[in-house]
Amino acid sequence: MNRITSLFRQKKEQVLSVFFTAGFPALQDTVPVLTALQEAGADLVEIGMPYSDPMADGPVIQASNTRALGNGMSVELLFEQLKDIRTHIHIPILLMGYYNPVLQYGVEQFVTQAAAAGIDGIIIPDLPLQEYEQQYQQLFQAHKLSNVFLVTPQTPEDRLLHIDRLSTGFIYIVSSSSTTGNQQQQQGHDSYFSRIRQTPLQNPALIGFNIKDQESFRYACQYAAGAIIGSAFIRVLEQADDLRPAIHAFIQQLRGAAEPLPSVPHRQTATL
Amino acid sequence: MSKYNITEDGYYGRYGGAYVPEMLYPNVEELRQQYVSIIESPSFRAEFEKLLTDYVGRPTPLYLASRLSEKYNATIYLKREDLNHTGAHKVNNTLGQILLAKRLGKTRIIAETGAGQHGVATATMCALMNLPCVVYMGETDIARQRPNVERMKLLGAEVRPALSGSRTLKDATNEAIRDWINHPSDTYYIIGSVVGPHPYPDMVARFQSVISREIRQQLLKETGHENPDYLVACVGGGSNAAGTFYHYLQEEQVKLVAVEAGGLGVHTGKTAATTTVGTPGIIHGSKTLLMQTRDGQIIEPHSISAGLDYPGIGPLHAWLFESGRGKFYSATDEEAYQAGIQLSRLEGIIPALESAHALAALAFLPLIPSDTVVVTLSGRGDKDLQTYIDRGGY
Numbered sequence: 001m002n003r004i005t006s007l008f009r010q011k012k013e014q015v016l017s018v019f020f021t022a023g024f025p026a027l028q029d030t031v032p033v034l035t036a037l038q039e040a041g042a043d044l045v046e047i048g049m050p051y052s053d054p055m056a057d058g059p060v061i062q063a064s065n066t067r068a069l070g071n072g073m074s075v076e077l078l079f080e081q082l083k084d085i086r087t088h089i090h091i092p093i094l095l096m097g098y099y100n101p102v103l104q105y106g107v108e109q110f111v112t113q114a115a116a117a118g119i120d121g122i123i124i125p126d127l128p129l130q131e132y133e134q135q136y137q138q139l140f141q142a143h144k145l146s147n148v149f150l151v152t153p154q155t156p157e158d159r160l161l162h163i164d165r166l167s168t169g170f171i172y173i174v175s176s177s178s179t180t181g182n183q184q185q186q187q188g189h190d191s192y193f194s195r196i197r198q199t200p201l202q203n204p205a206l207i208g209f210n211i212k213d214q215e216s217f218r219y220a221c222q223y224a225a226g227a228i229i230g231s232a233f234i235r236v237l238e239q240a241d242d243l244r245p246a247i248h249a250f251i252q253q254l255r256g257a258a259e260p261l262p263s264v265p266h267r268q269t270a271t272l
Numbered sequence: 273m274s275k276y277n278i279t280e281d282g283y284y285g286r287y288g289g290a291y292v293p294e295m296l297y298p299n300v301e302e303l304r305q306q307y308v309s310i311i312e313s314p315s316f317r318a319e320f321e322k323l324l325t326d327y328v329g330r331p332t333p334l335y336l337a338s339r340l341s342e343k344y345n346a347t348i349y350l351k352r353e354d355l356n357h358t359g360a361h362k363v364n365n366t367l368g369q370i371l372l373a374k375r376l377g378k379t380r381i382i383a384e385t386g387a388g389q390h391g392v393a394t395a396t397m398c399a400l401m402n403l404p405c406v407v408y409m410g411e412t413d414i415a416r417q418r419p420n421v422e423r424m425k426l427l428g429a430e431v432r433p434a435l436s437g438s439r440t441l442k443d444a445t446n447e448a449i450r451d452w453i454n455h456p457s458d459t460y461y462i463i464g465s466v467v468g469p470h471p472y473p474d475m476v477a478r479f480q481s482v483i484s485r486e487i488r489q490q491l492l493k494e495t496g497h498e499n500p501d502y503l504v505a506c507v508g509g510g511s512n513a514a515g516t517f518y519h520y521l522q523e524e525q526v527k528l529v530a531v532e533a534g535g536l537g538v539h540t541g542k543t544a545a546t547t548t549v550g551t552p553g554i555i556h557g558s559k560t561l562l563m564q565t566r567d568g569q570i571i572e573p574h575s576i577s578a579g580l581d582y583p584g585i586g587p588l589h590a591w592l593f594e595s596g597r598g599k600f601y602s603a604t605d606e607e608a609y610q611a612g613i614q615l616s617r618l619e620g621i622i623p624a625l626e627s628a629h630a631l632a633a634l635a636f637l638p639l640i641p642s643d644t645v646v647v648t649l650s651g652r653g654d655k656d657l658q659t660y661i662d663r664g665g666y
């Protein structure tokens with residue numbers, strides 16, 4: 001079974017997903033960062049494939065992209081770095097990036113190599129639903145790769161259901177209308193989160209964008225199976241002298257003491 | 273509908289589409305659903321046409337440039353978009369889009385700009401319509417197009433520098449897109465060329481199509497024929513060229529000449545000649561030709577002219593290139609600069625450096641004395657005075 005699917009079968013709350021940019025801060029840091037995240041207790045990871053023009057990203061992720069590209073990062077090199085990953089990494093891994101580099105690599109080759117490397121899912125925010133459905137859905141299914149789409153506060157109900165039908169693994173709830181790493185407050189999105197929660201979806205959901213600390217993580221976890229940390233983690237990598245202890249400290253502080261939250265009753269997660 | 277018109281789902285041949293993240297989808301979709309019915313409505317048409325006449329100063333002249341004609345031994349007309357209010361063709365589009373934005377109930381306007389002409393035209397329309405205006409401009413362009421920066425400020429717009437990449441038009445566009453993502457409900461993004469996700473390329477082309485509508489009428493009156501042998505325009509994103517070609521796309525005997533910025537030379541790595549060095553890919557929400565590495569990273573372009581300093585072209589132009597309907601040339605920085613000086617001396621018209629690229633291509637065309645050529649003079653050279661001065665030699 002796809003590792004993402006089995007993760008969400010076993011764990012229905014407080015799922016922590018961490019995003020980081022491949023080849024950052026140094027070119028060879030991809031695997032060490034991934035390894036440290038697994039040790040520290042991340043439930044899944046999203047590895048960002050750097051792009052010269054990341055239009056949905058704020059300054060922190062932009063800068064990490066620029067630096068990674070400057071280091072010489074590429075899709076080809078990423079597959080090289082990840083080729084033996086499944087000898088010691090057991091948590092689910094998604095690759096996330098803009099469409100153009102994937103298109104230039106060749107979507108079929110990309111999907112084939114990702115699956116061969118033990119990647120579990122792909123997130124391409126600027127890949128249109130229709131193009132995925134018409135050209136790539138079968139390819140993804142044949143390789144048992146999840147494809148995760150984003151939804152936002154502006155996504156209408158019928159489109160949300162369409163996205164849910166096309167997604168496998170989970171759906172990515174963008175917390176507010178913003179680029180990544182925006183300082184907007186999570187609080188105040190209750191009605192949007194509740195609306196999604198009350199929609200009968202086949203996939204579990206993770207909330208991402210602007211989750212930065214224990215408070216925002218816990219807040220998001222009241223409304224979804226878990227949450228995704230991106231910019232705040234990139235900032236940790238940027239500032240760390242020694243990556244491994246810094247990553248452990250960050251994840252520990254994020255999880256906090258496991259005191260139970262006053263949780264909103266959960267909807268039934270349909271089995272897949 | 274012919275093969276050069278946009279399809280129902282937003283493509284010219286295999287180019288176009290709307291490759292936007294979900295955060296932008298509702299805005300782009302709202303536009304897609306409404307743009308045709310709004311801009312074809314009688315009340316919109318009436319307001320647009322009236323302001324084009326009374327405020328922009330249209331129709332712009334079609335001027336028989338006799339000394340230039342003598343020089344190239346053909347009949348050469350200049351379509352004087354430089355005489356529009358604000359000094360370039362850009363205003364045709366900003367007027368159309370701001371009227372559309374108002375009808376969509378938007379209360380805040382953003383734009384990107386390269387040369388500053390689109391920024392100035394947007395700031396002007398925002399002043400006229402009493403809407404707040406933020407213009408993103410690359411830091412490099414802020415320095416080389418200073419007069420336009422000051423004009424925007426004088427008009428009440430806020431100019432925000434784009435500090436990423438080569439700090440030019442591409443980067444300003446990224447920043448404008450990010451702003452739009454962060455302000456999804458109140459803000460309208462006025463794109464300055466025939467680029468971006470569908471429906472922008474078609475919408476901007478429609479607003480600029482007034483250029484070829486007038487050329488047809490004026491040429492008929494002047495010469496007794498609607499069709500010239502050549503239409504020549506420069507291409508940054510390609511809006512003045514799209515407007516120049518629009519009503520002639522189906523007239524296969526009219527040769528459509530698009531001129532890109534060669535920079536220091538198309539094979540020097542310092543160029544913006546997209547059709548020469550570019551390959552199909554996605555830039556700013558559209559599938560088109562762009563300058564990119566094998567890995568799909570966008571390459572920083574170079575041109576003496578800020579308005580052509582862009583690593584892509586609109587999807588219509590990618591299709592005109594691929595289908596062979598358009599003939600694409602490029603002029604280097606130096607060729608454009610010399611053509612600018614030449615027009616100043618021959619006709620008493622100092623052209624924008626963008627437009628000077630179109631003029632430079634006259635030397636490349638196999639003209640014969642019976643040929644009638646229309647060159648679109650997309651803008652005036654006031655904004656480029658510092659570049660002309662710095663280069664010296666006139």
Ligand SMILES: Cc1ncc(COP(=O)(O)O)c(C=O)c1O
Pocket residue numbers: 360361362386387388389390464465466506507508509510511512513578579580624626627650651652
């Ligand atoms: C005078 C002038 N001409 C041409 C251009 C290039 O734009 P486009 O290719 O969309 O006409 C610009 C852009 O700033 C401009 O200011």
